[in-house]
Amino acid sequence: MHYEEASGQKINYEKSCVSFSKNVSLTLQEELATVLNVVRVDKHDVYLGLPMEISYSKVEAFGFLKDKVQSKLQGWREKTLSAAGKEVLLKSVIQSIPTYIMSCFEIPKTLCCDIQQLMANFWWGSKGDVKKIHWMRWEKLCNPKIEGGMGFKDLHLFNLSLLAKQGWRLLKSSDSLVARFFKARYYPSSNFMNAETLPDMSYTWRSILAGREVLAKGTRFQIGKGDAVSIWEDPWLPRPYSFKPFSQPIDGTENWKVSDIIDHENHAWLDTIVAELFSASEADMVLKIPLSLRNHDDRLIWHYDRLGLFNVKSGYHVAHLFKTMDTHTSSSANNNSTINHLWGMIWRSCAPPKVRAFIWRLLQGILPTRVALSKRFPLPDISCCYCNHQVESDLHLFKHCDAVRWFWDSTPLTGKVCDTIGNNIQEWTFNVFTSLLIPQSELFLMCLWAIWSQRNNIIWNGDSFNPKFMATWTAKILEDYQAVHPLLPKNKKRTHAHWDPPPIGRLKINLDGAYRAATASGGIGVVVRNDVGQCLATLQRSLLFLSFAFHAEAEACRAALLIANAQGWDELLVETDCSILVAALTRPGEDYSDIGWIIGDCKDLITSFKSISIRHVYREANVVAHRLAHNASCSFVDELLFDEIPSIIEDALVEDFCTHNRGFGFMSPSDCT
Structure with missing residues (x-):
């Protein structure tokens, strides 16, 4: 009664039952069940689809x-x-x-x-x-x-990946009721990743610990203050699979924390010390790790996800990768790289699914031709059903058979198929497939399937072989399939974009980042203009250590917001040609990606402005910032200017405002047309 009044839920006594410990006598059990008005049972079988007791055989x-x-x-x-x-x-x-x-x-x-x-x-x-x-x-x-x-x-690996998701929730939602319960019970003075196994653990907790094995393979620390991470013992480098340095520790640094190699005042790495401690490649890796402007604690992230968050899909991929790593390594010399490249093209082709599944069997060499079957048990006849002369191997059946050649000659592919060389069915299929245009390659796959289908009809149904009819029938099936499964339409050609001034009383900041993959360096560019096109400030800064292009874009955004904050500009319109950056800044919650600290700094700065809007524009509407960033990536420069215009962007500023206002306003000469 009290439960129903408090929760608003009514108990269904017909579906309710109660069980007791063996220490309660049977007479007392019956009396209590009568009081509760429910049925007494020896044990509960399932609740919400889950078994209630798992103390007996798990199977x-x-x-x-x-x-x-x-x-x-x-x-x-x-x-x-x-x-x-x-x-x-x-x-x-x-x-x-x-x-x-x-x-x-x-x-x-x-x-x-x-x-x-x-x-x-x-x-x-x-x-x-x-x-x-x-x-x-x-x-x-x-x-x-x-x-x-x-x-x-692999169901066992999938099981571990699902359980790893529960462990991830305990890591990231440590204030939840279940997380606090497990911590108090199993690791009161430790953390989930270091919790020890105990003899009296529940099967639920034992299962979650089994999933922890997957988490351990892909989690690493993202450096905040660095005071909780050991340089040599903890996983923190963004490099699979151990995430630990390979360099040997110098005497006296065995107990160093990552905080010992950070300049906390300038929020930068102590590059001289880093170069002394690590090899050149590892030092470069360390210096590319971005640091936050806020003194955040170190945190665990999932390395194998772009957003740094664990998900079952990537967890299963990592578990499967580690399981098969030894097998792949030992057999890598025997793998045919051309076939590996072919799989993607086969599965992406616009052919019926059953055709693609057939091609998979063909390329794997597991098609039940008579020669393949004869290797497993004796057959009275292994001759080709088309020509009745040669043995029915896969290469003969689809390429060398004279009767099948009539079929190929009846298709638009005629000479391109029969004249292509190949020592085995995989090599021949790859050579033909890559030599054809996409529509022809899809017809080629259909023809291979048609040859096998007709072969089965001849053997099991006694059909006759008509190559011209078969060629027409094959093309018609492909045409009918593609008619109801059209390719995605191409994007329509968009109109040319241009820079527009901000609304009256607001400032517009354009920003961009440039990345050079060859040197893993780049630069950032920022330009600030008012509602009449007047250039108020520009920034061009070289960055020597970048992980990827998005890193440069995020650095540009942080620098732009810092400038605006320092100048007291409260009403802003920020534009970037990086749509991923806009998505990251507008995504709710913490960002656990490799540049999560930078995105977090940007989000924190955004809250300090009275009015701010961030939007994506196309490159032609962001020319000035792009040119500044490109110039900074080509030469070492760190230049912040107010009310002074770098010569490299003078023409771009004029072009921007002329495009919109046809020559009126600052930086727009009257002879502009």
Whole structure:
């Protein structure tokens, strides 16, 4: 009664039950259940879809997941599905069944393997006791499509990635109730990343600690004050995979913190000391790390995300990468780089999904040709069904067969296909595919699929071979598919942009950053103008250590806002040709990206102005700032001028205002037309 009045929720006694400890006598249990007006049970099975007690066998506790998967697959096995259809069902339905449970508990590896075995049987077409050939191990099918796999999930790694998300929440939401509860119970004097395993841990906490293994592979410190990060022991360098320096510590610096190599007064690195402590490459890496103007504490970020935030997708990618790293390293010499390049073009092509799935099997060498089948069990006849003379290998079937050549001659691809050389089916397919224009390459893929489809019809249905009809039929299928799956329309040509003066009483700041990848350096440019086009201030500054182009853009924004703040300019319109910068400044919450401190400084400065608007403009409306930034990137300069115009931008200033006002106003000569 009191609960219902306080919460506004009414208890459903028919769906409620109660269980007791073994220390409570059966008679007392019945009496208490009667008082509560609910049914007494020995134990609760599930609550909100989760098992209530997991003290017994974990495989038994989560066995219902396997039953659900098996039930789904059993209903689908009676349907005729292409490989592309099976892929969609496995990824969108089957792999999502255990997701909710996996986000809370670690599922036993044996159960994950059992579910994956069911998925593999469905993928290859096995039914009950009738098992078809599994042409490739499931581990390879779990590789990304760009690496030759099918992109299925390794369920155990996916499970750990989901649990790692829970650990990330404990790190970033340390004030939440659940985070404070776990801290008080399991790591009162430590932190989540250093919490020790205890013998009496709950299975929930044990599961979250299992996900911590994924977090440990991709988290590193973002340097704030640097006083909580050890130079030599903690992960803080923006370099995978250890994030720790390889340089050996100099005597006496073993216990140094990162704060010992920072000039806190000027918010800059002590470059001389950095050069002495680290190798040249590591010193360069350290000096590129941006520092905040505010004395923030050091914080953990996720290295493998552009925004510095952990997500299950990138966590799974990292877990899969570390698992397969040794395998890739040992077999890298045998990998065909041309095939790796081909995968992206195949999966992006505008051909039907079933055709792309077929091409994947063809290039992987797992097409069940008669020669391939004869390697697994004896066949009475391995001759080609088209010519009945040569053995049916993949290269013969699609290229060398005389009958198939008639088909190729009936298509617009005729000589481009048969005359192309290739020692194996992968090399030949790649050579042909890359030599054709996009529409022709898509037709080529369709023709390969048509040859195989007709081959099956000849063997199993007794069809005849008509190359001209087959060529017409193939082109028509592709045409019909592309008619209902058109490519995205190209962007319409936009009108030419130009610089506009700000509203009366406001100032406009244009800013830009320039980046030179060859030297990892650049420059920034800032120009401030009023509503009549008068240039009030300019800044051009060289930057010797930059990580990427966006770093320069953010530095330019911070410098521009600092100038405005120091001058007491309260009403501003800020323009940049970097749309990513505008998105970062308007995105709510903290920024954990590599330049998060700079973005944070900018957001903090923005709050100090009476009125400020930040918007994106095209490059031609930002010419003056762009020229200043480019000039600063080419030569060492650090120049801030007020009421004085650098000669390098005089013509650009005139052109900007002439374009708008046709010669009226400061810096706009009367003879401007």
